[in-house]
Amino acid sequence: xxxxxxxxxxxxxxxxxxxxxxxxxxxxxxxxxxxxxxxxxxxxxxxxxxxxxxxxxxxxxxxxxxxxxxxxxxxxxxxxxxxxxxxxxxxxxxxxxxxxxxxxxxxxxxxxxxxxxxxxxxxxxxxxxxxxxxxxxxxxxxxxxxxxxxxxxxxxxxxxxxxxxxxxxxxxxxxxxxxxxxxxxxxxxxxxxxxxxxxxxx
Amino acid sequence: xxxxxxxxxxxxxxxxxxxxxxxxxxxxxxxxxxxxxxxxxxxxxxxxxxxxxxxxxxxxxxxxxxxxxxxxxxxxxxxxxxxxxxxxxxxxxxxxxxxxxxxxxxxxxxxxxxxxxxxxxxxxxxxxxxxxxxxxxxxxxxxxxxxxxxxxxxxxxxxxxxxxxxxxxxxxxxxxxxxxxxxxxxxxxxxxxxxxxxxxxx
Numbered sequence: 085x086x087x088x089x090x091x092x093x094x095x096x097x098x099x100x101x102x103x104x105x106x107x108x109x110x111x112x113x114x115x116x117x118x119x120x121x122x123x124x125x126x127x128x129x130x131x132x133x134x135x136x137x138x139x140x141x142x143x144x145x146x147x148x149x150x151x152x153x154x155x156x157x158x159x160x161x162x163x164x165x166x167x168x169x170x171x172x173x174x175x176x177x178x179x180x181x182x183x184x185x186x187x188x189x190x191x192x193x194x195x196x197x198x199x200x201x202x203x204x205x206x207x208x209x210x211x212x213x214x215x216x217x218x219x220x221x222x223x224x225x226x227x228x229x230x231x232x233x234x235x236x237x238x239x240x241x242x243x244x245x246x247x248x249x250x251x252x253x254x255x256x257x258x259x260x261x262x263x264x265x266x267x268x269x270x271x272x273x274x275x276x277x278x279x280x281x282x283x284x285x286x
Numbered sequence: 287x288x289x290x291x292x293x294x295x296x297x298x299x300x301x302x303x304x305x306x307x308x309x310x311x312x313x314x315x316x317x318x319x320x321x322x323x324x325x326x327x328x329x330x331x332x333x334x335x336x337x338x339x340x341x342x343x344x345x346x347x348x349x350x351x352x353x354x355x356x357x358x359x360x361x362x363x364x365x366x367x368x369x370x371x372x373x374x375x376x377x378x379x380x381x382x383x384x385x386x387x388x389x390x391x392x393x394x395x396x397x398x399x400x401x402x403x404x405x406x407x408x409x410x411x412x413x414x415x416x417x418x419x420x421x422x423x424x425x426x427x428x429x430x431x432x433x434x435x436x437x438x439x440x441x442x443x444x445x446x447x448x449x450x451x452x453x454x455x456x457x458x459x460x461x462x463x464x465x466x467x468x469x470x471x472x473x474x475x476x477x478x479x480x481x482x483x484x485x486x487x488x
Contacts, residue, residue, distance in 0.1 A: 132429045133389055139377075147377040149384040156377030175341075175349040175358030182351040187335055190388075198415075213400075213415035227334045 086111040087153070088130065089137040093117060094189065094256035095150045096137045097286070101248045102154045104283035106161050110139075123206065151181065154245055166245045173240075180239040180246035188228075189253035191221035195260045221262055225254075225271060232270035236277075243278070251278045288313040289355070290332065291339040295319065296391065296458035297352045298339045299488070303450045304356045306485035308363050312341075325408065353383065356447055368447045375442075382441040382448035390430075391455035393423035397462045423464055427456075427473060434472035438479075445480070453480045 087110050089096035103110060115121045115136050123134045131138045131148035139147045139156065147153055158167045167181075168174035197203055198214025228250065231238060238246040254264065254275060264271050278284065289312050291298035305312060317323045317338050325336045333340050333350035341349045341358065349355055360369045369383075370376035399405055400416025430452065433440060440448040456466065456477060466473050480486065 132432070133385055141374075145374070145378075147381050149381045152377050152380035152384055155380040156373050159373035159376045171358050171361035172343075172347070174361045175354050176347075178354035178357040179349050179351045182354055183335055186392075208418050210412055210415040210418065213412040216410050216412065230334070 085139060085141050086113055087137050087139050088113045088115050088122075088127070090115055090117045090122075093136065094193075094252045097255075098150050098248050098252045099137050099139075099153050100286035101252070101283045102166060102245060103157060104286035105164060105166060105243075105248075105281075106157060108157060108161060118202075120206065151185070151245075158245075166243070166248070168239075168244070177239040177244045177246055180244070181249055184224075184228075184238065184246050184249045184253065188221055188224045189249060189256070191217045191224065192253055192257045192260060192262065193217075195221060195262075196256075199260065218260055218262060221253075221257060221260075225262070225264065225268060228274075229268040229271045232274045237274070243281075247274075247278050248283075251275070251284065287341060287343050288315050289339050289341050290315045290317050290324075290329070292317055292319045292324075295338065296395075296454045299457075300352050300450050300454045301339050301341075301355050302488035303454070303485045304368060304447060305359060306488035307366065307368060307445075307450075307483075308359060310359060310363060320404075322408065353387070353447075360447075368445070368450070370441075370446070379441040379446045379448055382446070383451055386426075386430075386440065386448050386451045386455065390423055390426045391451060391458070393419045393426065394455055394459045394462060394464065397423060397464075398458075401462065420462055420464060423455075423459060423462075427464070427466065427470060430476075431470040431473045434476045439476070445483075449476075449480050450485075453477070453486065 087099065089112055091114060117136065121127065122136055128134050130140060130146040135148065137150060137153060139153045147156055168177040194217035195214045197207065198209045198217065199211050201209045235241065237243050238250055264275060289301065291314055293316060319338065323329065324338055330336050332342060332348040337350065339352060339355060341355045349358055370379040396419035397416045399409065400411045400419065401413050403411045439445050440452055466477060
C-alpha cells in the first residue's frame with residue numbers, strides 16, 4: 085500500500101501523525117498540489133475530488149479523506165485506540181474530531197485559500213469570506229481554551245485523533261497569522277504537551 | 287435519552303433516517319433555530335457551537351454532530367450495519383460519507399446561508415461565496431452521477447450512511463434551486479430507490 089500526499093500540507097500531516105502513534109510504516113508518494121498534479125486524470129481516477137491524501141491499497145482500491153484513512157487503520161490496528169473503544173468514547177471523540185475539523189481546520193483552510201489566492205488557478209477566491217473564516221477559526225481557539233480548562237485532552241482524559249487534528253490545524257493557522265494568545269493558558273499547556281509527542285515530528 | 291433537533295432542518299433528518307433504518311426510537315425535543323433558541327446559554331452548555339442535532343444521554347452527557355450521533359448508535363446497535371463491518375468497508379463508507387458531507391451537504395448549506403441571509407442575525411453572509419458554494423454542489427451531482435453508473439449505492443453494493451447524507455442533501459438543495467438534471471439518469475434511479483425506503487419518511 086502507499087499514500088499519495090504533500091509533505092507540507094496540513095491534512096497529510098494528520099495521517100502521518102496518526103500512523104506514527106500506531107507504529108505503522110507506509111510508503112509515501114509526493115504530489116505537488118501547487119503545480120496541480122493532484123488534478124490530473126490519473127489522480128482524479130483515484131479520488132474524484134482531486135485532493136490528497138489518498139491511501140492506495142495493493143489491489144488498487146483507493147481511500148481518500150484523512151478521517152476515512154484513519155478509520156481504516158483504526159479498524160485494522162485498534163491499539164492504541166485513537167478513535168475510542170466503547171460506544172460512548174467513539175461518539176464523544178467523533179464529535180470533537182468533527183467540530184475541530186469543521187470549526188477550526190476547515191475555517192483555517194478557507195481563510196488561507198480565499199485570502200491568499202494560493203489556488204486561484206482552480207477556484208474563485210472571495211477574500212471577504214476568507215476573512216470571516218479566519219474570525220471563525222479564532223473563535224474556536226476560545227472554545228478549545230474553555231474545554232482544556234476542564235479536560236487534559238480535547239475529547240477527555242485520553243489523547244485521541246481530535247488532538248492530532250487540532251495540533252495540525254493550529255500549526256497551519258500560523259500561515260494566516262492566527263496564533264494561541266497569551267491568555268489562552270490551557271490551550272498553550274495542551275499545545276506544548278501534544279507538540280512534544282514523538283509523533284508530532286512525523 | 288433525547289435528541290434536540292429542528293424538524294425541518296436537513297441534518298436532524300439524517301439522524302432520524304439513520305435511527306429508522308436501525309429501528310431505534312428516541313424522544314425528540316424541538317428547538318427553533320430561526321428564533322435562535324439553539325444559541326441560548328443552556329443549549330451552548332450542551333454544544334459549544336450552538337448547533338443541532340444534539341443527543342443527550344440520561345446522565346447529561348451530550349454528543350453533538352450528526353455523524354458522531356450516528357457513530358454512537360452504530361457501535362451500540364451494529365445491525366443493520368450502515369457504516370461498514372470490515373476495515374475496508376468502514377474506510378470506503380467513511381470516505382464517501384465525508385465527501386458527500388463536505389462537497390455536497392456543506393456546499394448546499396453555505397449556498398443557503400450566504401445567498402438567502404437566513405441567519406444574518408448571527409453571521410455575515412457573503413453572497414459571492416454562496417454562489418460559488420452552489421456551483422460546487424452542482425458539480426458534485428456530476429460526480430455522483432458517474433459513481434452511480436457503476437455502483438447501485440454511493441459507497442458500493444450496499445445501502446449506507448452515505449446514501450442517507452446524499453438524499454438529505456439533495457432534497458435540501460431544492461431550497462436553493464439545485465435539482466437532479468434530466469440527463470443524470472443514474473442519480474435519478476438511485477434517488478427514486480432511496481427515497482422509497484420507509485426510513486426516508488422519518
